[in-house]
Ligand SMILES: NC(=O)C1=CN([C@@H]2O[C@H](COP(=O)(O)OP(=O)(O)OC[C@H]3O[C@@H](n4cnc5c(N)ncnc54)[C@H](OP(=O)(O)O)[C@@H]3O)[C@@H](O)[C@H]2O)C=CC1
């Protein structure tokens with residue numbers, strides 16, 4: 321994702337890339353970030369040390385890298401966009417605490433289409449929650465073979481939003497195997513598929529007795545996430561401290 325953020329930001333006159341950060345052991349350190357992204361050099365080497373002053377930081381990394389990023393941004397009062405998924409509960413608490421000091425946009429998907437589909441999913445759950453015969457919700461996500469976390473942060477967010485609309489006692493069930501018995505009414509099932517270079521696809525199945533609805537949202541490439549993160553970075557300029565999400569950035573009601 322870092323490569324795509326650099327590529328899109330370097331084509332946007334509203335951005336000046338002042339640093340591209342990776343960990344100290346990355347073999348590409350010292351190489352020009354534009355060239356690493358597959359474009360013309362931009363005069364910014366990939367580095368492991370943080371610059372003194374920046375207007376905004378965009379984080380697509382690993383949960384283990386995020387703590388240092390949050391601390392650095394808080395120390396320098398720098399607005400932060402967090403796109404990394406697979407965070408622990410402790411890290412979520414840390415983010416919430418940091419947002420009392422700096423403005424942060426935090427979302428498991430920066431994609432416009434995904435965030436809009438989340439709103440549609442909420443609407444379907446709201447409408448069908450009490451449908452005759454009961455409603456079964458299953459979430460199937462597909463991603464590339466390199467993805468480190470499962471299910472995706474987006475799938476979990478879909479489940480959280482839908483669960484809130486359905487019941488206070490929604491169970492989140494990951495996969496299904498063996499003599500599982502009859503499906504309970506209050507569970508949401510998650511299924512994580514890892515195949516090739518899939519840039520991200522989510523299907524939410526709302527199953528009833530006699531008919532079903534499926535919401536499917538799929539990326540054709542990863543630029544929807546990079547573009548969303550850049551939009552969030554712009555939106556954060558001049559915002560007061562606080563924790564925001566992509567519904568806020570996109571003007572979709574939270
Ligand atoms: N919110 C959204 O819209 C999206 C979120 N994501 C999430 O973003 C994250 C990154 O995804 P992706 O780019 O595919 O993953 P990659 O593994 O390709 O990239 C992660 C990068 O972070 C680097 N890294 C590792 N440790 C550190 C550190 N301590 N400090 C700085 N950088 C570090 C890695 O280096 P090295 O390879 O050397 O370990 C690597 O270059 C994932 O959590 C993914 O789920 C992805 C797409 C969209």
Ligand SMILES: O=C(O)C1=N[C@H](C(=O)O)C[C@H](O)C1
Nearest residue numbers: 405428429467472473474520
């Ligand atoms: O790792 C990815 O690729 C993606 N991760 C995010 C997630 O976990 O939801 C967002 C997107 O689906 C791509």
